[in-house]
Amino acid sequence: MSIKYGLLALLQRGTMYGYQLRTSFEESTGGTWPLNIGQVYTTLSRLERDDLVRSLPEHDGGQRPYEITDAGRAELATWFATPIGRGDRPRDELAIKLALALTTPGVDVPGIIQAQRTATMRMLQEYTRMKQRTAGPADLSWRLVLESMIFQAEAEVRWLDHCEASLARHAPLPTPPPATAPETVHDKEKTA
Amino acid sequence: MSVLELRDVHRIHGSGEATVLALRGVSMIVRPGELVAVMGPSGSGKSTLLNLAGGLDGPTQGEVAVEGTVLGGLNRKALAVLRRHSIGYVFQDLNLLPSLTAAENIALPLELDGVGVRRARRAALTSLAEVDLEGYAQRFPDEMSGGQQQRVAIARALVGQRRLILADEPTGALDSQTGEAVLRLLRAKVDAGAAGVLVTHEARHAAWADRVVFLRDGVVVDTSGPLAEPEHLLDGASS
Numbered sequence: 001m002s003i004k005y006g007l008l009a010l011l012q013r014g015t016m017y018g019y020q021l022r023t024s025f026e027e028s029t030g031g032t033w034p035l036n037i038g039q040v041y042t043t044l045s046r047l048e049r050d051d052l053v054r055s056l057p058e059h060d061g062g063q064r065p066y067e068i069t070d071a072g073r074a075e076l077a078t079w080f081a082t083p084i085g086r087g088d089r090p091r092d093e094l095a096i097k098l099a100l101a102l103t104t105p106g107v108d109v110p111g112i113i114q115a116q117r118t119a120t121m122r123m124l125q126e127y128t129r130m131k132q133r134t135a136g137p138a139d140l141s142w143r144l145v146l147e148s149m150i151f152q153a154e155a156e157v158r159w160l161d162h163c164e165a166s167l168a169r170h171a172p173l174p175t176p177p178p179a180t181a182p183e184t185v186h187d188k189e190k191t192a
Numbered sequence: 193m194s195v196l197e198l199r200d201v202h203r204i205h206g207s208g209e210a211t212v213l214a215l216r217g218v219s220m221i222v223r224p225g226e227l228v229a230v231m232g233p234s235g236s237g238k239s240t241l242l243n244l245a246g247g248l249d250g251p252t253q254g255e256v257a258v259e260g261t262v263l264g265g266l267n268r269k270a271l272a273v274l275r276r277h278s279i280g281y282v283f284q285d286l287n288l289l290p291s292l293t294a295a296e297n298i299a300l301p302l303e304l305d306g307v308g309v310r311r312a313r314r315a316a317l318t319s320l321a322e323v324d325l326e327g328y329a330q331r332f333p334d335e336m337s338g339g340q341q342q343r344v345a346i347a348r349a350l351v352g353q354r355r356l357i358l359a360d361e362p363t364g365a366l367d368s369q370t371g372e373a374v375l376r377l378l379r380a381k382v383d384a385g386a387a388g389v390l391v392t393h394e395a396r397h398a399a400w401a402d403r404v405v406f407l408r409d410g411v412v413v414d415t416s417g418p419l420a421e422p423e424h425l426l427d428g429a430s431s
Contacts, residue, residue: 114414121404121416128399150396157395
């Protein structure tokens with residue numbers, strides 16, 4: 001997701017200036033997605049260019065509030081109504097890393113899996129600690145964000161367990177290297 | 193002082209060709225206020241470790257000490273007293289006695305330990321309140337849901353002054369909200385000064401622990417503690 005929709009959703013509540021947008025954004029995601037003020041203003045100027053928001057006259061304090069336009073409301077409604085496709089998310093670097101590790105000679109694949117599992121577990125512990133500190137309905141928004149991260153980390157650990165089990169099961173069954181690329185030796189075949 | 197200490201513990205099952213090296217040189221210390229999760233695939237030695245920690249089984253080599261007492265040095269009777277007095281067990285199969293009420297199930301280990309019936313009952317009621325089951329003292333196990341029965345089993349494990357809580361997949365087949373309530377209870381008991389060991393294959397449950405020990409083929413392959421600075425977690429969240 002881009003910051004664009006986050007800011008549009010906040011402006012839907014009412015006019016806000018840059019600093020308020022940043023604070024509200026971080027509050028609604030429990031600080032799991034920190035923004036710098038530069039990102040906020042860059043996004044606001046793009047939104048203004050596309051007629052999705054408009055800037056209002058400056059306050060006495062020199063702060064310029066922004067309000068959402070009808071086009072902005074329509075854009076936001078479309079975003080809420082459209083499911084997020086898997087293809088819209090970045091490619092999974094970890095899956096690619098493991099796939100490459102399997103086909104690269106001399107790489108300790110079980111070692112990579114364990115190191116990743118420990119790192120992911122550590123994150124999961126920390127998310128859980130953060131979750132323990134939440135209480136009450138006021139925290140619901142960001143607890144849901146946090147739980148999303150918890151479930152994703154859990155899924156990653158489960159997938160790593162699965163990779164390890166697959167590796168253990170298939171390791172004793174060496175298959176001949178492909179004739180077209182004899183230099184590409186499966187790591188486990190090399191050690192088996 | 194540590195509540196639980198395993199020193200270079202080995203456990204071999206069977207002999208000859210049927211020998212299984214369940215644990216191979218495991219060392220571990222669990223202090224008061226500390227919850228340690230043990231994770232690993234089936235057959236990695238998790239349950240063997242828990243049985244050794246609880247004095248339900250003895251090591252082939254090495255030592256297990258609970259509150260400084262080496263279990264191998266105790267006779268059967270002394271070991272049974274230590275188990276009843278200092279150790280609380282929460283297992284996946286709840287082992288609640290069907291002919292006893294919730295309160296009676298909880299009071300039973302105290303009564304076996306020589307505590308008077310009235311005192312044991314008072315402690316049982318307190319323990320039931322801790323797991324939010326105040327009104328269920330007179331219910332029999334088959335009059336309660338799976339989640340409620342699990343909470344009774346936890347209340348029984350936590351009753352009295354247990355210093356070491358051992359839990360083997362305590363959330364069993366519970367739904368995620370009820371399972372989380374069980375973990376919160378365990379965490380609270382540990383935060384109040386007990387030491388806990390939680391065996392689980394679920395990462396989300398292990399994450400409630402202060403440390404996670406990974407077992408593979410009877411060997412500790414890695415240990416994960418939480419980060420000191422949670423801010424690091426948020427790096428990359430904006431990318």
